[in-house]
Amino acid sequence: MSKKIGFLSFGHWTESAGSQVRSAADSLLQSVELAVAAENLGADGAFFRVHHFARQLSSPFPLLAAVGARTHTIEIGTAVIDMRYENPLYMAEDAGAADLIAGSRLQLGISRGSPEQVIDGWRHFGHTPAKGESDAEMGRRSAEEFLALLKGEGFAKPNPRPMFPNPPGLLRLEPYSPGLRDRIWWGSGSNATARWAAKLGMNLQSSTLKDDESGEPLHVQQRKQIEAFRDAWKKGGHTRTPRVSVSRSIFPLVDDLDFAYFGQEKRDRDQVGFIDANTRAIFGRSYVGEPDALIKELAADEAIAAADTLLMTIPSTLGVDYNAHVIESVLKYIAPELGWR
Numbered sequence: 001m002s003k004k005i006g007f008l009s010f011g012h013w014t015e016s017a018g019s020q021v022r023s024a025a026d027s028l029l030q031s032v033e034l035a036v037a038a039e040n041l042g043a044d045g046a047f048f049r050v051h052h053f054a055r056q057l058s059s060p061f062p063l064l065a066a067v068g069a070r071t072h073t074i075e076i077g078t079a080v081i082d083m084r085y086e087n088p089l090y091m092a093e094d095a096g097a098a099d100l101i102a103g104s105r106l107q108l109g110i111s112r113g114s115p116e117q118v119i120d121g122w123r124h125f126g127h128t129p130a131k132g133e134s135d136a137e138m139g140r141r142s143a144e145e146f147l148a149l150l151k152g153e154g155f156a157k158p159n160p161r162p163m164f165p166n167p168p169g170l171l172r173l174e175p176y177s178p179g180l181r182d183r184i185w186w187g188s189g190s191n192a193t194a195r196w197a198a199k200l201g202m203n204l205q206s207s208t209l210k211d212d213e214s215g216e217p218l219h220v221q222q223r224k225q226i227e228a229f230r231d232a233w234k235k236g237g238h239t240r241t242p243r244v245s246v247s248r249s250i251f252p253l254v255d256d257l258d259f260a261y262f263g264q265e266k267r268d269r270d271q272v273g274f275i276d277a278n279t280r281a282i283f284g285r286s287y288v289g290e291p292d293a294l295i296k297e298l299a300a301d302e303a304i305a306a307a308d309t310l311l312m313t314i315p316s317t318l319g320v321d322y323n324a325h326v327i328e329s330v331l332k333y334i335a336p337e338l339g340w341r
Helices: 024-041 060-070 087-103 135-149 191-199 218-236 256-262 291-300 300-306 315-336
Strands: 004-009 045-048 075-082 106-111 184-188 203-206 210-211 244-252 270-273 280-283 284-288 309-311
Touching: 004 075, 004 280, 004 315, 024 045, 024 315, 045 060, 045 106, 045 280, 060 075, 060 087, 060 210, 075 184, 087 106, 087 135, 106 135, 106 203, 106 218, 135 203, 184 191, 191 203, 191 218, 203 284, 210 218, 218 244, 218 280, 218 300, 244 256, 244 291, 244 300, 244 315, 256 315, 284 291, 309 315
Parallel strands: 004 045, 004 309, 045 075, 075 106, 106 184, 184 203, 203 244, 244 284, 244 309
Antiparallel strands: 210 280, 270 280
8 A cells, every 4th residue: 555654753862972963953953954855755754753851852843844944745744742731822823834834734743742851841831730630631631722723713802902903703813724623643552542533533643652452562553543543533424534654663774884773673572661650551663674574574564554654763863864865765675565655
């Protein structure tokens, strides 16, 4: 099945030996340059992870707008924005502006977030769960408010003596970008939240860190999650076809530098751990090898087969040139053989 193929960057920066990304400025500017390079190579998407209180990308909309201004066809997105930290109204304005700059190419992945660098970091952003509400429930509530604002419906009573003339009726947030509401994705780590996302009409980003709900390999659990999402979508009565993405670390070994960086990679099995005291989680393996071997392994990945979009997680600290090489290798040696292109 043909697929959209993009990259997913966490935007790490470090002054460690060998790092090509040594500052926040390096991370931001190289993210833009990698998106340009990926578009020139024929990739379909440039996606960025958002983390707060970390030496990683944290404020997505200036970056998305900059990428949108420098590119023409590639999809530009997040995977994901932690809604526990967000003001839905301000976010709706920022998202509308970035989407208009990009020519309606934003694909925004949002979620309730994952364990962060600090304790209850969202409290420092002025957000507190309501009485009896968990932080995850607060994130989902913020997501629902954000979705409602993206409909572009008026809700604010106009001033009878405004500085500038108003259109008739209640006022909406501006700028408004038509169609953005259909390009919101939910990063889901469980079958239940995948069904919830479908009910609300969001696309699905199946997380590489997923609740271990059956003890099966991650790709099997993700495939079942995707099936549950699509079944809930049908029951929800939506008229459009939803999008589904999965993320994978894929490194074809095609030259000496590939072997030097990843030739000794041993993480060829899923990993299991606990993301909190009560939640057992499963984390996906890496795919590393020569193209012929990778093609066979990836052909057996049930979640990739079920999804319409594949995001390749990249080692951003290795710089633009090397990561463009990885993207090109997947597009050239892997994608055609698996029918993704």
